[in-house]
Amino acid sequence: MELLLTGLLTVGQVGVADTMPAPVVLPTAARIVRVQDTPNDRGGSITLQWQPGEGPRPEVWLIERTASTGETELLGSVPCEETGYQDETARNYVPYTYRVAAVAGCDTVWSEPSVAVKASPQFFNTSRVNILIGMILFFVLVVYFIEHAKRGRTLFIRRIAGLDAVEEAVGRATEMGKPIVYVPGLADVSQIATIASINILGEVAKKIAQYDSTLLVPNRDPIVYTVAREVVKEAYTKAGRPDAFKPDSVFFVTSEQFAYAAAVDGLMVREKPATNFFLGTFWAESLILAETGATTGAIQIAGTDSVFQLPFFITACDYTLIGEELYAASAYLSREPLLVGSLKGQDIGKMVILAVIVLGSVLMLLSKIPVLSFFGRITGFFETS
Amino acid sequence: MKRNIPLIICLVMGVMMMVQFFVPHPVSVAVYELSTKWIRIVAAFALVLGVGSLIMYHTDRLRRRRTGWPYSIVTLVAVAVTTVIGLGWGVRPGSPLQNVLFQNFLVPLNASMFAILAFYMASAAYRAFRARTKEAALLLVAAFVVMLGMVPVGRALWGKLPEIAEWVLSVPNMAAKRGILFGVALGAIATSLKVILGIERGWLGGGKS
Numbered sequence: 001m002e003l004l005l006t007g008l009l010t011v012g013q014v015g016v017a018d019t020m021p022a023p024v025v026l027p028t029a030a031r032i033v034r035v036q037d038t039p040n041d042r043g044g045s046i047t048l049q050w051q052p053g054e055g056p057r058p059e060v061w062l063i064e065r066t067a068s069t070g071e072t073e074l075l076g077s078v079p080c081e082e083t084g085y086q087d088e089t090a091r092n093y094v095p096y097t098y099r100v101a102a103v104a105g106c107d108t109v110w111s112e113p114s115v116a117v118k119a120s121p122q123f124f125n126t127s128r129v130n131i132l133i134g135m136i137l138f139f140v141l142v143v144y145f146i147e148h149a150k151r152g153r154t155l156f157i158r159r160i161a162g163l164d165a166v167e168e169a170v171g172r173a174t175e176m177g178k179p180i181v182y183v184p185g186l187a188d189v190s191q192i193a194t195i196a197s198i199n200i201l202g203e204v205a206k207k208i209a210q211y212d213s214t215l216l217v218p219n220r221d222p223i224v225y226t227v228a229r230e231v232v233k234e235a236y237t238k239a240g241r242p243d244a245f246k247p248d249s250v251f252f253v254t255s256e257q258f259a260y261a262a263a264v265d266g267l268m269v270r271e272k273p274a275t276n277f278f279l280g281t282f283w284a285e286s287l288i289l290a291e292t293g294a295t296t297g298a299i300q301i302a303g304t305d306s307v308f309q310l311p312f313f314i315t316a317c318d319y320t321l322i323g324e325e326l327y328a329a330s331a332y333l334s335r336e337p338l339l340v341g342s343l344k345g346q347d348i349g350k351m352v353i354l355a356v357i358v359l360g361s362v363l364m365l366l367s368k369i370p371v372l373s374f375f376g377r378i379t380g381f382f383e384t385s
Numbered sequence: 386m387k388r389n390i391p392l393i394i395c396l397v398m399g400v401m402m403m404v405q406f407f408v409p410h411p412v413s414v415a416v417y418e419l420s421t422k423w424i425r426i427v428a429a430f431a432l433v434l435g436v437g438s439l440i441m442y443h444t445d446r447l448r449r450r451r452t453g454w455p456y457s458i459v460t461l462v463a464v465a466v467t468t469v470i471g472l473g474w475g476v477r478p479g480s481p482l483q484n485v486l487f488q489n490f491l492v493p494l495n496a497s498m499f500a501i502l503a504f505y506m507a508s509a510a511y512r513a514f515r516a517r518t519k520e521a522a523l524l525l526v527a528a529f530v531v532m533l534g535m536v537p538v539g540r541a542l543w544g545k546l547p548e549i550a551e552w553v554l555s556v557p558n559m560a561a562k563r564g565i566l567f568g569v570a571l572g573a574i575a576t577s578l579k580v581i582l583g584i585e586r587g588w589l590g591g592g593k594s
Binding site for chain 2: 040041042043121122123124125128131132135138139142146188189190192193195196198199201202203219221222223225226227229230231233234248250251252253254255256257258259261262266270271284285287288290291292305307310311312314315316322323324326327328330338339342343345346349350353
């Protein structure tokens with residue numbers, strides 16, 4: 001009997017224990033650790049950061065904003081893993097306080113309100129100081145070498161085979177009595193490669209005028225066409241042969257990429273030029289142009305700053321200007337001291353960057369050692385946003 | 386004067402754009418947005434010059450009966466038809482310009498050009514990968530490994546092949562690519578500086594100073 005009672009009680013106890021609700025543990029209130037005007041922005045934004053309280057993670061965070069006028073708004077919710085929020089709807093110069101709520105089931109635990117903060121636009125993006133320093137350094141180098149060149153000192157520039165071949169290519173066209181096709185890339189005039197190409201066109205056109213060859217410049221962009229026509233006209237004048245300039249030699253084709261490629265291909269097949277220049281920005285049509293040119297037997301000199309098109313040009317053309325050689329070309333061809341000086345400055349700038357990369361790599365490796373972790377701050381300086 | 390005014394405009398705009406990069410203030414952003422609008426307007430006017438040049442060039446070819454002159458007729462007819470349809474029915478989606486000319490002419494023609502590119506790639510690859518020198522042989526081996534590593538057959542042949550292909554692309558190839566990109570970036574800065582400071586004036590073309 002005693003055993004039976006004990007048994008019943010035990011079962012009853014177990015039953016009672018099973019049916020009792022588990023004590024609910026609510027997350028405690030979060031603590032707002034930072035509320036500030038979002039740095040380096042055009043205003044209208046406040047950044048909020050908080051620290052979750054003790055206890056379990058909430059299901060979601062709620063953000064509430066109160067303006068100095070007393071107007072309160074629920075801005076939205078943030079997943080529980082996040083501990084930051086950027087309010088992009090703030091009005092400039094209006095003080096706001098924020099609260100964060102930890103939500104678990106039907107319960108909401110609010111944090112203490114933050115201090116009041118105003119959003120405002122900034123006049124300087126401090127995260128770009130590194131770029132500014134780099135730019136100033138580079139400008140100083142270029143200006144120094146330009147001044148150096150102005151004083152008449154000789155500056156060494158390494159040979160660029162593709163540019164040495166320009167003379168030969170123009171001469172060949174003259175001997176064969178065939179035209180020279182110059183494609184100034186497909187990009188618009190805002191691209192530096194197009195400007196570089198236009199500069200080279202001026203030098204090439206001068207040689208063509210001297211040799212009395214025929215030049216054909218098909219254009220894809222109407223502004224580039226206008227500039228190219230003026231540049232060629234000026235080159236003929238400078239070469240002392242303004243009468244030899246034919247306005248129709250520089251012409252607009254179409255702004256459609258593949259239609260342009262087809263038109264230039266047709267031109268090369270019909271006219272069988274002795275030399276083709278492809279200098280500037282090119283996209284998928286680079287190989288279509290270069291292969292067609294190669295099948296017509298022309299000497300081809302190409303140059304682009306697009307790393308994806310370079311392999312195509314290297315394969316299909318006789319000479320290729322790789323990357324910065326395109327920008328160096330006008331200085332190389334004209335040998336004007338001012339331009340050569342800037343080219344030298346560019347080379348030294350490249351060496352400085354190389355040194356910074358090597359030094360940065362070493363410091364980054366060293367910063368992994370806990371005692372030397374402060375090196376991380378130096379490498380962090382080179383990060384931008 | 387004809388040369389000085391463009392040079393001054395170039396200097397002012399160049400410096401302004403440089404400053405704009407460092408200033409996030411709405412005034413600076415507004416100036417940037419306004420100048421990009423100006424560029425679009427200038428481009429629209431330049432298009433008139435471009436189309437004028439196109440018509441003159443092909444009319445001249447027709448008049449002088451130069452090689453391939455019948456193609457000039459095609460070009461001039463295409464220009465005229467596009468202009469009439471564009472002016473008459475507009476350029477909005479659903480207009481004849483889009484439905485007839487764009488969908489039924491331009492898109493298939495562009496697709497054909499892209500298809501031709503595949504054949505050109507094959508012929509260029511054949512030339513590039515002929516192992517005539519040590520470097521060309523190295524290129525051939527690297528290309529073979531990369532291409533094989535990128536397709537399912539490569540993985541089926543040897544499980545490590547995709548990893549090797551990935552390594553070739555992300556280590557030696559990337560090193561060369563970054564070297565070129567550094568040069569390009571510096572070259573672009575130097576050229577911009579030369580243009581802004583008026584050292585490089587080739588782009589100005591003619592005109593008296």
